Amino acid sequence: MSGRPHWREGGQLAALDAMVFFAAALVVSCLILSYDTDSSVGGGGGICIDPDEALSVFLDASVGSEVALQIGDPIVIRPVDQAGECLLVELQALSEGLQASAFDPLNEILCGILADICEPYKWNLSVLVDPAYCILALGCDSVDDAVSVFAGSTNLEDHRGRTYLAVLTVSSLAC
Amino acid sequence: MKNDCLAVAGFFEDLPVLAFVLSGVMSLILTGTFVARHLEVERNQEHLDDLAHRIVDSLAGRICLSRGTESLPTVVALIAWNYSAIFRDLCEGHGYLFTVNSVHPSPEELIRACSDSRDTPESTGHAVRFVNALDARNLRIVLEANILVW
Numbered sequence: 001m002s003g004r005p006h007w008r009e010g011g012q013l014a015a016l017d018a019m020v021f022f023a024a025a026l027v028v029s030c031l032i033l034s035y036d037t038d039s040s041v042g043g044g045g046g047i048c049i050d051p052d053e054a055l056s057v058f059l060d061a062s063v064g065s066e067v068a069l070q071i072g073d074p075i076v077i078r079p080v081d082q083a084g085e086c087l088l089v090e091l092q093a094l095s096e097g098l099q100a101s102a103f104d105p106l107n108e109i110l111c112g113i114l115a116d117i118c119e120p121y122k123w124n125l126s127v128l129v130d131p132a133y134c135i136l137a138l139g140c141d142s143v144d145d146a147v148s149v150f151a152g153s154t155n156l157e158d159h160r161g162r163t164y165l166a167v168l169t170v171s172s173l174a175c
Numbered sequence: 176m177k178n179d180c181l182a183v184a185g186f187f188e189d190l191p192v193l194a195f196v197l198s199g200v201m202s203l204i205l206t207g208t209f210v211a212r213h214l215e216v217e218r219n220q221e222h223l224d225d226l227a228h229r230i231v232d233s234l235a236g237r238i239c240l241s242r243g244t245e246s247l248p249t250v251v252a253l254i255a256w257n258y259s260a261i262f263r264d265l266c267e268g269h270g271y272l273f274t275v276n277s278v279h280p281s282p283e284e285l286i287r288a289c290s291d292s293r294d295t296p297e298s299t300g301h302a303v304r305f306v307n308a309l310d311a312r313n314l315r316i317v318l319e320a321n322i323l324v325w
Contacts, residue, residue: 015188018195025199029206036210048303057305060247062314064280079280080314116278117305117317 047121047172051152054117055125055168059084059154063109071102083113084156087136087166091127092158094135111138114168122171127156127164135164140171148172216298223269223300227324230265231302234273234320237261238306247309250277250285250316258288270294272323278305279317296325 063086067077071093077086087110090103100107114123124139153167242248253275262271270292275285304320 014192015195018192018199022195022199022202025202029202032206032210036213048301049305053305057307057317060307060315061279061317064314064316079312082315113279113317116282117319119278 046148047150047170049118049121049170051150051168051170052154053152054114054170055152055154055166058110058114058117058168059087059156059166061113063106063113065109067105067109069102069106071098077106083110086110087127088156088158088164091129091135091156091164092160092162095129095158095162100136107138114139118168118170120174122173124169126167126169128167129162129164220298220300223298223324224302225300226267226269227300227302227322230262230271230324231304231320231322233265234261234322235304235306238308238320245309247307247315249309250318251311253308253318254286256286258286262288262290266290266324269324270296271325274321276319276321277310277316278319280314285318292325294325299323299325 059082061083062080063077063083064079066079069075069077075089077089086106090106093103094100110125114125122140124137124141126134127136129135149169149171151167151169153165156164156166158164238248238253241252258273262273270290271288272290273286273288275287277283277285301321301323306318306320307315308318310316
């Protein structure tokens with residue numbers, strides 16, 4: 001009789017059971033936390049602009065500054081002219097075989113408008129002529145490497161009745 | 176005396192058991208509380224996001240309808256609106272901050288309306304819409320309507 005506490009066999013078993021319960025509780029807690037974290041991460045990666053709407057307002061917007069294009073007969077684009085109309089003039093000229101470099105001043109303005117609308121995201125505007133031939137591409141080349149990519153499209157028709165498909169792609173990555 | 180020693184020994188050998196059990200229970204309770212709280216915040220945020228989208232969609236509809244005989248609504252007319260009266264109906268008592276910025280051709284803030292709520296927001300909902308409007312020079316400018324609700 002020393003007065004010193006002794007661990008009995010039953011006590012050791014109870015301690016072992018408690019340790020197993022503690023380990024199981026930790027595992028369950030970790031599983032719940034990881035599931036919660038996964039579901040939170042899965043909800044991210046979005047963008048707060050609608051590419052269809054961005055494309056629509058871009059095509060309706062005025063270019064805002066005067067541009068003189070040297071393509072055969074000089075063309076002067078007025079500030080009130082709409083970006084969509086200017087784009088159609090360019091597309092018609094490109095489909096007739098004109099060099100894209102002749103439209104560099106206009107493309108710079110169009111890129112500026114789209115950059116203002118899509119800021120801060122990466123964007124790319126492609127105009128396709130059937131059968132799926134890209135006649136014009138503006139903006140970033142590396143939009144597809146983002147986690148989430150969103151696109152909006154609309155059909156454009158020039159004065160000769162030729163149709164083009166304009167596709168605006170916006171990535172979740174910031175520029 | 177012998178019985179007392181056994182009681183003391185029993186007490187001390189039960190302490191680790193009690194500690195493990197309590198720690199396990201506490202970890203489960205804390206995890207459950209944290210996750211429940213997190214889910215509630217997310218659900219609240221989804222509700223606020225939906226509300227923000229409904230408000231900004233309603234405003235965009237009103238802006239489009241306000242164009243009158245013009246092809247587009249004018250900036251002058253949009254600035255003259257009484258936004259406090261509009262948001263009193265739309266915001267269902269939530270706090271809000273509404274701004275309309277011109278993003279093209281010249282970036283500037285045109286309209287700012289804010290609730291007088293002084294509550295600290297726990298969650299916020301946000302939505303953006305773009306609309307075209309005519310400015311004083313007859314240019315078709317691009318407006319960005321932003322709303323933040325809490």
